[in-house]
Amino acid sequence: MFTTTPLYYEKPYGRTSTATVVEIVKWKGNDAIILDRTIFYPEGGGQPGDRGTLGESNVTDTQTDDQGRLLHIVSGQTALAVGDTVAVGLDWHHRYDYMQQHTAQHLLSGTLHRLLGIGTVSVHLGHDDMSIELEADTISESDINLVEDEVNAIVRKSVPVTAQVVSQAESTTLGLRRPVKVDGDVRIVRIGTYDTIACGGIHVADSSELISIQFLRSERIRGHVRTFWTAGERCVAMVRRNREIVDAIGSRLSVPPEAILQGVATLQEQLTDAKHQIRNAVSRSATLLLEQQLQAAGHADGIPLVVFDAAQWTEDEFKVLPELVLSFESLALCAVKKREDGKLAWLVALKGIEDGQSVFQAVRQKPLLLIEGKGGGKPPLWQGVGTDSMQKDQFLDHMVELYREHLHV
Numbered sequence: 198m199f200t201t202t203p204l205y206y207e208k209p210y211g212r213t214s215t216a217t218v219v220e221i222v223k224w225k226g227n228d229a230i231i232l233d234r235t236i237f238y239p240e241g242g243g244q245p246g247d248r249g250t251l252g253e254s255n256v257t258d259t260q261t262d263d264q265g266r267l268l269h270i271v272s273g274q275t276a277l278a279v280g281d282t283v284a285v286g287l288d289w290h291h292r293y294d295y296m297q298q299h300t301a302q303h304l305l306s307g308t309l310h311r312l313l314g315i316g317t318v319s320v321h322l323g324h325d326d327m328s329i330e331l332e333a334d335t336i337s338e339s340d341i342n343l344v345e346d347e348v349n350a351i352v353r354k355s356v357p358v359t360a361q362v363v364s365q366a367e368s369t370t371l372g373l374r375r376p377v378k379v380d381g382d383v384r385i386v387r388i389g390t391y392d393t394i395a396c397g398g399i400h401v402a403d404s405s406e407l408i409s410i411q412f413l414r415s416e417r418i419r420g421h422v423r424t425f426w427t428a429g430e431r432c433v434a435m436v437r438r439n440r441e442i443v444d445a446i447g448s449r450l451s452v453p454p455e456a457i458l459q460g461v462a463t464l465q466e467q468l469t470d471a472k473h474q475i476r477n478a479v480s481r482s483a484t485l486l487l488e489q490q491l492q493a494a495g496h497a498d499g500i501p502l503v504v505f506d507a508a509q510w511t512e513d514e515f516k517v518l519p520e521l522v523l524s525f526e527s528l529a530l531c532a533v534k535k536r537e538d539g540k541l542a543w544l545v546a547l548k549g550i551e552d553g554q555s556v557f558q559a560v561r562q563k564p565l566l567l568i569e570g571k572g573g574g575k576p577p578l579w580q581g582v583g584t585d586s587m588q589k590d591q592f593l594d595h596m597v598e599l600y601r602e603h604l605h606v
């Protein structure tokens with residue numbers, strides 16, 4: 198089987214080169230090109246595969262297949278043919294971003310281990326952030342700050358990042374913070390004297406290229422704490438984006454950044470106050486509307502019979518009706534309200550009426566069927582929604598009759 202010569206270890210900063218197409222195979226329905234040599238790094242060690250161009254073809258991913266072949270995967274079909282010499286162009290922005298995140302992860306894991314004795318369980322280099330799952334169930338804010346300060350001090354020191362291939366035997370003498378997982382020769386990556394570990398990934402050449410490393414957040418997972426970080430140009434972009442957000446909020450509130458929290462607290466208080474006032478106003482207007490209904494109501498044994506269509510009520514006013522009804526000593530009420538969604542809200546209240554439950558049973562057996570009413574409750578209130586609002590007048594007529602019958606008028 199043909200083995201592609203990797204150029205990415207030798208020339209991790211190589212953005213362009215030329216190569217010859219050796220074979221074209223299929224990968225999940227797309228063409229995959231095998232080159233004689235390549236600067237494209239295949240996915241591995243948590244680092245994503247490279248992207249870029251081979252001549253006119255767009256490479257969307259680089260993978261190693263189960264036969265160990267290094268595949269440059271294009272979307273769809275390629276116009277390239279075996280034997281073609283092609284210009285190879287790496288998506289440098291993508292590659293360098295992950296070189297920064299990956300190297301920052303080494304530095305963070307090494308520093309967590311060196312300063313706090315905390316090992317790394319797993320890492321993930323994501324599109325938005327990089328995460329390190331710690332061999333610990335918690336980490337304090339002061340320890341996070343300690344680590345963050347230390348890694349940024351190392352970034353500023355401009356420490357070289359180097360790689361060296363050693364024998365398996367020699368690797369065991371290096372005091373690696375994690376056992377070697379490969380057989381045979383081992384590629385050792387060092388960040389000055391601050392971290393030494395076996396790794397097959399691509400790294401920046403100097404710690405100063407990491408620019409800045411920032412802690413983002415943490416979460417608990419499988420009894421461990423997972424910490425999220427960002428580094429490099431991605432970190433700078435985040436700081437800028439966050440500053441724009443802070444500025445925008447500040448200008449909306451007309452306050453400087455340091456007064457934003459107080460400004461938001463004031464807004465929340467005002468909102469709570471305004472909601473309270475609205476609730477009171479709705480309750481007052483609903484009380485007036487109910488009083489109008491009571492004035493027009495009939496009585497049975499001194500009990501007001503209030504049966505009406507609340508078409509003039511707002512939905513919010515109708516929602517406070519149950520609360521208002523409870524303040525009456527005795528009342529037989531039935532009200533419906535056609536809602537904006539076309540359904541018919543209904544309310545039955547039998548306050549101060551003995552055996553209200555059996556009266557409601559009668560309501561359920563007939564009138565409620567007219568509006569296909571669903572819902573329920575317990576004495577003295579029952580409520581729900583009907584689907585057939587066309588029948589509401591008929592429903593109300595039935596309710597008047599039913600009340601008169603059951604309340605012995």
Ligand SMILES: [Zn+2]
Nearest residue numbers: 386396397398
């Ligand atoms: Zn690495």
